[in-house]
Amino acid sequence: MIKIEDPELLSYIPDYRINLISPYSISDISLDQFHTSLREVILFIKYSKDKNRLRKIVTADPHFLSVDRKAGQVIKILTGSDFEIREEEEKIDMCKALEDLKEEGRQEGWQEGRQDGIRKLILKILAKNQFSYEEIADMTEMSVEEIMEIDRSAAGQQ
Known part of the structure; x- marks a missing residue:
């Protein structure tokens, strides 16, 4: 990411490999290879701009009925969604979260x-x-x- 020519200075900079994930460029079929809640996080991010498609995916996929609390928090932060995550919840029903968001928008x-x-x-x-x-x-x-x-x-x- 930066170009440093001085070999002495380079010796102090660790050379870590970083893998970046772009949710928009990963096909849905490739996402099916994930067997953790990362799959739901990436899917939600990928379709967060297309509300109709997001609603279809979330309601059709049974994995979204019980998303880990931490995954729900990641989704909330990365997509700017404003659904509620209660303290006592270990799992989050994303279908209900979307419905709550829709109702809140309707009320506003x-x-x-x-x-x-x-x-x-x-x-x-x-x-x-x-x-x-x-x-x-x-x-x-x-x-x-x-x-x-x-x-x-x-x-x-x-």
């Missing part, structure tokens, strides 16, 4: 959509100039400060 999307809808409603009410900030806050169960912030941000965008 619903909440964001709801907040956006309330914001649009507040903007429509404000545009009519018929209600005070206090009345709008009472109707929407938001604080007067939040209503004022929505009004300021809308005025700033115009």
Whole structure:
């Protein structure tokens, strides 16, 4: 990785062989030769960008029903997945972990959509100039400060 010409300096640098694994370049058939949880880790990483394919592989492969805790932690860290691993779990059901992630995303999307809808409603009410900030806050169960912030941000965008 580095080029050092000085033989004296080279004597202090160990020459270790390092094998790099690229999950994207390993065929699924070659992965079947692995008989440890490394197989599931590599498969998950390989298809983590293709959610449909990942879901198919995880649900079809019985090995994903019981992944070692450490393998689950590696998957979580390397793929940036945000599924929960409870302290007492020795094995992780990756099918359930994916479903939990999907549900969490669904809930977040619903909440964001709801907040956006309330914001649009507040903007429509404000545009009519018929209600005070206090009345709008009472109707929407938001604080007067939040209503004022929505009004300021809308005025700033115009």
